[in-house]
Amino acid sequence: MTLAPxxxxxxxxxxxxxxxxxxxFRSPFQRDRDRIIHSSAFRRLKHKTQVFVEHEGDYYRTRLTHTIEVAQVARTIAAHLGLNTDLAEAVALAHDLGHPPFGHTGEDALADLMAPYGGFDHNAxxxxxxxxxxxxxxxxxxxxLTWETLEGIAKHNGPVIGPRASGSHSVPEGGTLPYALAECNAAWDLELxxxxxxxxxxxxxxxxxAYNHHDLHDGLRAGLFTEADLMDLPVTRPAFEEVDRLHPGLDPTRRRHEALRRVFGTMVEDVIAVAQNRLEASQPQSAAEIRAMDGPIIRFSKPLYQNLKAIKSFLFTRMYRAPSVVVERQRVTAMIRDLFPLFLGDPALLPGEWRADVAAAGDETELARVVLDYVAGMTDRFAIQEHERLCGGGGGNGGA
Incomplete structure (x- = not known):
């Protein structure tokens, strides 16, 4: 494939x-992709949650299935725009490697626990x-990994610092970089x-x-909302209406799939169209020019972005904060709040292969970061098992 300039x-x-x-026989970016796929952290994504705790059902997305879906979308868009599909895929495959057990719930709990020790951010x-x-x-x-893949992991959501800082992982002016990102950037300037x-x-x-699509699908499967509820939303309503017009009387499972794949297609087609228009207007002649721009070259159109905000708001209320999900969030938060101080107070509880890191820790902050690395690397099921083994009972004592 001929690459764009x-x-x-x-x-x-x-x-x-x-x-x-x-x-x-492999380019540097292909090699990066392959190393990520063969890493231990990538394999652990199989048993890390997306929204639902991993053991709740075989049909819900895990971090691994989500990551594979992200990589597929990235390859499709990158190929159509003349970009390097291997690099896009490598960044996509690595983007969630730092997620702890229990998804964003686990991340929130660890961020609170690590506040005295430099914080926690899954991207870092x-x-x-x-x-x-x-x-x-x-x-x-x-x-x-190559500089380009590390750069992509660090700032795929936008600049992390400076006047153009944007996205969920940006640091406000006067703020402090997550220590894991600061260490990496000190070793090799990622131009944050x-x-x-x-x-x-x-x-x-x-x-x-990927997550806009599959969270709708998983929420429907879990019974947190119905197809009728989606008829009140932009993007989803016209998708269902088109399916009903083309396939009247279609059985519910096929109707759901047909409608949501149209939602998926709408998002991908919008991104490609916007990117093509912006690239045609700006005529960048190098990757360096892309990096120096005042805004992202790859994004949703403003109308679709607003429509997706409405869908995200719906999902926040009906799925992420559904009563059954909140109860589970409280339970797993308590587990993390039990396990972290337990290992910090008695690092001898850590497995033998972590003893060298414990011995090398010069103070409590460094020890806390070793404990964080261990706890954040746990899968959902292993965290539950360790809590049962060390604390007893299925809940936690740390509160919600």
């Missing part, structure tokens, strides 16, 4: 922190995993005040496309 080219990569010889934790915590290679810790490559921006939008 604004695409990231593997031959122009800034390389790796630890120099390695080139692969005879993903960088810590791929630069330090994966320990399989003889010559280095981490996966030794600029936008990421177009490939990384594609991965970020693909994340939005």
């Amino acid at each position: 604004y695409a990231c080219r593997p031959e122009d990569s800034r390389g790796r922190l630890h120099p390695e010889s080139m692969s005879t 934790q993903a960088l810590r995993i791929v630069t330090r915590l994966e320990r399989h290679y003889a010559g280095f810790d981490g996966l030794n 005040d600029t936008f990421a490559s177009a490939e990384a921006q594609v991965a970020a939008v693909a994340d939005d496309v």
